[in-house]
Amino acid sequence: MMNDSQFVEVENLYFSRGDKEIFRGVDMHIPRGKITAIMGPSGSGKTTLLKLIGGQLYPDTGRVQIDGLDVHRLKRRELFRLRRRMGMLFQSGALFSDLSVFENVAFPMRVHTDLPEAMIRDVVLMKLEAVGLRGARNLMPAELSGGMLRRVALARAIALDPELILYDEPFVGQDPISMGVLVELIKKVNQALGLTAVIVSHDIKETMSIADYVYVLSDGKVMAHGTPANLNVDRDARVSQFMHGEPDGPVPFHYPAPDYYSDILNEGARP
Amino acid sequence: MIKQRIASLGKSTLDTFESLGRATIFLCQASIGIPGKEGFHLWLRQMHFIGVMSLAIVLVSGLFIGMVLGLQGYTILVDFGAEDALGQMVSLSLLRELAPVVAALLFAGRAGSALTAEIGLMKATEQLSSMEMIGVDPLRRVVAPRLWAGFVSLPLLTIGFSVVGIWGGYLVGVDWLGVNEGSYWSNMQASVSFIDDVGNGLLKALVFALVVTWIAVFQGYDLVPTSEGISRATTRTVVYSSLAVLGLDFVLTTLMFGEL
Ligand SMILES: Nc1ncnc2c1ncn2[C@@H]1O[C@H](COP(=O)(O)OP(=O)(O)OP(=O)(O)O)[C@@H](O)[C@H]1O
Ligand SMILES: [Mg+2]
Numbered sequence: 135m136m137n138d139s140q141f142v143e144v145e146n147l148y149f150s151r152g153d154k155e156i157f158r159g160v161d162m163h164i165p166r167g168k169i170t171a172i173m174g175p176s177g178s179g180k181t182t183l184l185k186l187i188g189g190q191l192y193p194d195t196g197r198v199q200i201d202g203l204d205v206h207r208l209k210r211r212e213l214f215r216l217r218r219r220m221g222m223l224f225q226s227g228a229l230f231s232d233l234s235v236f237e238n239v240a241f242p243m244r245v246h247t248d249l250p251e252a253m254i255r256d257v258v259l260m261k262l263e264a265v266g267l268r269g270a271r272n273l274m275p276a277e278l279s280g281g282m283l284r285r286v287a288l289a290r291a292i293a294l295d296p297e298l299i300l301y302d303e304p305f306v307g308q309d310p311i312s313m314g315v316l317v318e319l320i321k322k323v324n325q326a327l328g329l330t331a332v333i334v335s336h337d338i339k340e341t342m343s344i345a346d347y348v349y350v351l352s353d354g355k356v357m358a359h360g361t362p363a364n365l366n367v368d369r370d371a372r373v374s375q376f377m378h379g380e381p382d383g384p385v386p387f388h389y390p391a392p393d394y395y396s397d398i399l400n401e402g403a404r405p
Numbered sequence: 406m407i408k409q410r411i412a413s414l415g416k417s418t419l420d421t422f423e424s425l426g427r428a429t430i431f432l433c434q435a436s437i438g439i440p441g442k443e444g445f446h447l448w449l450r451q452m453h454f455i456g457v458m459s460l461a462i463v464l465v466s467g468l469f470i471g472m473v474l475g476l477q478g479y480t481i482l483v484d485f486g487a488e489d490a491l492g493q494m495v496s497l498s499l500l501r502e503l504a505p506v507v508a509a510l511l512f513a514g515r516a517g518s519a520l521t522a523e524i525g526l527m528k529a530t531e532q533l534s535s536m537e538m539i540g541v542d543p544l545r546r547v548v549a550p551r552l553w554a555g556f557v558s559l560p561l562l563t564i565g566f567s568v569v570g571i572w573g574g575y576l577v578g579v580d581w582l583g584v585n586e587g588s589y590w591s592n593m594q595a596s597v598s599f600i601d602d603v604g605n606g607l608l609k610a611l612v613f614a615l616v617v618t619w620i621a622v623f624q625g626y627d628l629v630p631t632s633e634g635i636s637r638a639t640t641r642t643v644v645y646s647s648l649a650v651l652g653l654d655f656v657l658t659t660l661m662f663g664e665l
Binding site for chain 2: 185188190210214215216217218220221222224226228229230231241242245246287290
């Protein structure tokens with residue numbers, strides 16, 4: 135079954151939080167060595183999907199395979215060993231608040247390799263230079279802006295040159311210049327090292343420019359998938375609404391709620 | 406109505422057992438830290454934050470409690486003309502009861518709450534998740550050193566508490582109220598048994614250390630990752646560990662000193 139050209143296989147995934155069904159049968163194939171983008175409205179479960187792939191959440195049914203390993207059946211140790219081959223950029227950055235920028239980026243190398251200090255220093259400065267923050271190496275995370283924080287987190291995620299990188303919203307909070315730099319960086323990292331990347335992003339233009347393949351999630355399912363070129367000309371109303379950012383259309387902008395006017399007029403009711 | 410009550414009672418019982426089960430699995434997984442020099446360094450760092458930083462409050466409290474014991478003991482004993490036994494009274498109360506219990510209560514308030522809040526904040530800001538994704542088990546790297554540091558510090562703090570307390574009793578009894586210095590020490594030496602009193606007191610301290618630190622790190626690790634969740638868990642740490650310490654103290658005292 136397992137196709138050698140697929141690095142991550144998501145099969146028939148169901149997941150719910152409480153009563154809320156977040157995924158109702160998601161299938162996804164993430165090809166080895168390519169950049170795959172996952173898009174979808176806010177709250178459609180993109181972050182949740184990345185956490186399922188990383189083995190931090192367990193699905194109700196269905197499975198996720200990474201390089202032939204069933205993530206949710208691994209023993210704790212094996213799961214941690216598998217995670218050494220992955221990098222993840224968290225939506226919130228999630229830097230270690232008690233370590234400086236330098237130490238944050240050095241952390242994966244310190245715990246997983248025996249590299250000499252001089253080598254670690256070189257690699258850290260190289261990664262920080264790539265995200266334009268070499269000069270900020272002695273700052274603590276609390277002293278960084280939101281955009282800087284994510285760039286440091288990005289540097290940390292690629293510190294060990296993992297085989298699979300999961301980027302959760304890498305472009306949020308970046309000015310146009312650093313946005314361009316990050317797009318180039320993600321592309322370069324992918325091409326130079328041949329690693330597999332998954333990008334979750336709302337920035338359609340940037341994401342389309344680097345993605346090899348795109349999945350669009352909506353309503354707990356994969357709504358559409360294809361190459362960026364194919365999706366751009368997709369005539370399905372929902373796909374084109376999303377691709378062209380139109381507010382009105384079949385894809386709901388709102389979290390499920392009762393009718394707006396009756397909600398507003400219903401003053402005496404509880405909130 | 407009644408059916409509903411029974412159902413909710415059943416549910417809360419199940420929930421309690423479930424979280425006890427989780428806490429036990431958690432303790433097993435977190436008891437093994439990172440081996441070698443690195444693990445030792447992590448532990449040493451926590452010894453500083455947990456043990457050394459609690460030293461001041463524990464020693465000062467020990468001094469005051471010893472002084473109060475000296476004063477109270479003297480006023481009672483002097484009525485029977487038995488003020489020479491002050492040393493015995495102060496040292497036995499401290500070694501058997503007051504040092505382990507009061508040090509554990511102070512420790513829960515000073516170090517336990519800080520542990521819960523710290524681990525909880527790391528969880529709320531996804532630092533624990535990102536550590537997992539880097540391939541490092543936070544149970545071994547974050548929780549285990551803290552667990553062991555707490556387990557080792559509290560007994561040491563308890564010893565410090567006793568020593569300072571006995572000295573406080575001496576200050577008040579001998580220096581201030583005029584109890585004979587020789588009889589203060591010799592009565593103490595004659596009546597304190599190393600195994601029964603010092604040993605049992607330390608055993609209590611070890612049990613309290615395990616329970617308080619376990620509660621603190623588990624509450625931090627298991628909390629709902631919001632600011633409200635952190636504040637609740639911190640409160641729970643102090644309440645649960647204080648109750649656990651006092652309850653266990655009764656049980657242990659019955660077992661240790663019951664038939665004396
Ligand atoms: N810890 C949680 N507990 C309960 N529900 C949650 C939790 N985290 C997320 N959810 C719910 O899961 C759904 C998917 O959340 P998720 O964070 O995956 O969305 P997302 O697609 O990443 O959105 P965004 O683009 O805004 O980051 C949301 O409806 C949210 O309400
Ligand atoms: Mg998200």
